Amino acid sequence: NNIEYIFSHYYNMEEIIRFSSSVGKFVGYTEFGVKQANYFNSQASYLAQMRAQKETVCKHNIDVD
DSSP states (O other): OOOOOEEEEEETTEEEEEEETTTTEEEESSHHHHHHHHHHHHOHHHHHHHHHHIIIIIIHHTTTO
């Protein structure tokens, strides 16, 4: 199964930051988003939590649909 967990933040209908389980870290798409991504990526426990979401959310619910 090819599953990807994506968590995005938008402001004024523009994506500013995204966490992707395939990348394994946050990526910023605006100046503010890059600053936020650098901060979130420096938080080891939060980054580990986000990386675990694929297992706890996606794979847990794959057979529901």
